[in-house]
Amino acid sequence: MADRYLRFAGTAPGRFLTRGLGLPQPAALHRWSAERPALEGPLLHLTAGKAGFDLADVPARTGLEVRTEAARPAAVLLDATGVADVDALAEVHAALHPVVGSVAASGRVVVLGTPPDPADHHRAAAQQALEGFVRSLGKEIGRGRTVTLVRVTGTASAAALESTLRFLLSPKSAYVSGQVIEVGGGEVTAPEDWSRPLAGRTALVTGAARGIGEAVAATLARDGATVVCLDVPSAGAELTAVAERLGGSALALDITAADAGARIADALPGGLDVLVHNAGITRDRRLVNMPAERWSPVLDVNLASVLRTTDALLDAGALRRGGRIVATASIAGLAGNAGQTNYAAAKAGVAGLVRSLAPRALAEHGITVNAVAPGFVETRMTAAVPLLIREAGRRMNSLGQGGLPVDVAETTAYFAHPASGAVNGQVLRVCGQSLLGA
Numbered sequence: 001m002a003d004r005y006l007r008f009a010g011t012a013p014g015r016f017l018t019r020g021l022g023l024p025q026p027a028a029l030h031r032w033s034a035e036r037p038a039l040e041g042p043l044l045h046l047t048a049g050k051a052g053f054d055l056a057d058v059p060a061r062t063g064l065e066v067r068t069e070a071a072r073p074a075a076v077l078l079d080a081t082g083v084a085d086v087d088a089l090a091e092v093h094a095a096l097h098p099v100v101g102s103v104a105a106s107g108r109v110v111v112l113g114t115p116p117d118p119a120d121h122h123r124a125a126a127q128q129a130l131e132g133f134v135r136s137l138g139k140e141i142g143r144g145r146t147v148t149l150v151r152v153t154g155t156a157s158a159a160a161l162e163s164t165l166r167f168l169l170s171p172k173s174a175y176v177s178g179q180v181i182e183v184g185g186g187e188v189t190a191p192e193d194w195s196r197p198l199a200g201r202t203a204l205v206t207g208a209a210r211g212i213g214e215a216v217a218a219t220l221a222r223d224g225a226t227v228v229c230l231d232v233p234s235a236g237a238e239l240t241a242v243a244e245r246l247g248g249s250a251l252a253l254d255i256t257a258a259d260a261g262a263r264i265a266d267a268l269p270g271g272l273d274v275l276v277h278n279a280g281i282t283r284d285r286r287l288v289n290m291p292a293e294r295w296s297p298v299l300d301v302n303l304a305s306v307l308r309t310t311d312a313l314l315d316a317g318a319l320r321r322g323g324r325i326v327a328t329a330s331i332a333g334l335a336g337n338a339g340q341t342n343y344a345a346a347k348a349g350v351a352g353l354v355r356s357l358a359p360r361a362l363a364e365h366g367i368t369v370n371a372v373a374p375g376f377v378e379t380r381m382t383a384a385v386p387l388l389i390r391e392a393g394r395r396m397n398s399l400g401q402g403g404l405p406v407d408v409a410e411t412t413a414y415f416a417h418p419a420s421g422a423v424n425g426q427v428l429r430v431c432g433q434s435l436l437g438a
């Protein structure tokens with residue numbers, strides 16, 4: 001279901017009319033393509049507060065030209081890790097106030113901070129202030145520009161930050177805005193070739209016959225992975241077509257089967273590096289009208305099967321060291337949504353699973369566990385939503401438009417990256433900064 005409003009608002013008469021009527025003016029986002037793989041313009045690197053984080057040559061390694069002054073930057077990286085009290089917040093204002101208006105369309109503002117310090121409430125207040133700042137700037141900056149806060153923990157190194165900065169300072173993060181990402185310690189493996197970081201790795205994607213799962217499989221394949229596409233047997237023809245197109249293999253299997261984990265392990269005797277739990281269903285109804293038949297399958301597909309297959313694959317040692325588990329949650333699970341008590345419970349459960357398992361999986365298996373929480377994404381699932389609710393879903397976010405499956409896929413690929421070993425236990429919204437639970 002094409003977003004006709006977005007297309008119209010991008011034309012000259014559309015711009016004139018939407019501006020005149022005070023309607024949302026969504027910008028055409030610059031997403032990654034082989035022809036336009038990078039942001040276009042320099043990276044302005046600024047510091048607020050006393051000492052900054054030693055980023056070494058990481059900003060330059062993003063491929064952008066790093067400057068301390070630029071008339072029209074494609075991105076601004078503000079190191080605010082040294083902001084230790086309220087007075088220093090004035091330096092955040094002083095750094096960004098003069099330049100924020102000049103950031104190019106579809107540009108980025110990335111602020112580096114630290115997690116609030118439980119031992120220093122002045123520092124904690126100043127660092128927490130950055131979150132409110134970033135979320136507000138994201139709402140007002142417009143023109144397809146995004147704003148993100150990256151919190152660097154005490155154990156993080158410059159190398160630990162590289163995959164996150166490369167992702168955020170690229171068109172791959174076009175629909176990620178107003179979010180906070182934490183980067184900690186953890187094993188980081190720089191790939192030989194940053195354009196094919198998953199070369200030699202095997203990835204399994206559930207629900208890969210269409211929609212977001214298909215895009216995830218395609219993006220992981222673009223990044224060099226051998227993909228195994230899993231979906232229900234009834235999606236067989238679509239599934240085979242996707243797998244063939246991506247040079248991968250198809251596994252027709254209902255993920256809710258009790259032995260799904262064992263069957264995946266059998267199908268992958270060589271082991272697995274990336275496990276993407278993407279399969280999902282909705283059966284919406286308000287709780288008062290929701291029979292158990294609409295509750296149970298949603299909990300089973302979206303949560304119970306994720307727990308079962310994760311446990312089975314970890315127990316079988318099927319996930320190799322350095323592996324990645326990425327689950328698809330939803331902003332409905334974080335914010336709640338009328339008519340979705342079943343779905344939101346399941347997706348909130350996914351976030352709980354991720355946060356609990358992540359530290360143990362990293363310590364015991366060297367595996368990271370993260371989740372992507374999409375907002376409104378243009379797929380068959382949302383095409384089935386009634387028109388008015390669909391329009392509200394599209395417009396009620398800072399970018400004024402729905403996301404595309406590829407936006408969720410790029411974030412999944414970022415988590416799956418071998419250099420993302422220090423990104424763990426995160427639930428990252430890919431929602432254009434949706435107003436739902438923002």
Ligand SMILES: NC(=O)c1ccc[n+]([C@@H]2O[C@H](COP(=O)([O-])OP(=O)(O)OC[C@H]3O[C@@H](n4cnc5c(N)ncnc54)[C@H](O)[C@@H]3O)[C@@H](O)[C@H]2O)c1
Pocket residue numbers: 206207208209210211212213230231232235253254255256278279280281301328329330331373374375376377378379380381382
């Ligand atoms: N589209 C959105 O706006 C949106 C928003 C938030 C979260 N999500 C989540 O993203 C994921 C993908 O959603 P989508 O929009 O691409 O949906 P979709 O309905 O287009 O695709 C889901 C796929 O999962 C498969 N699937 C369903 N049950 C399965 C099972 N038991 N075993 C194996 N495969 C199964 C389906 O056959 C289908 O191919 C889901 O987890 C969904 O909850 C989507």
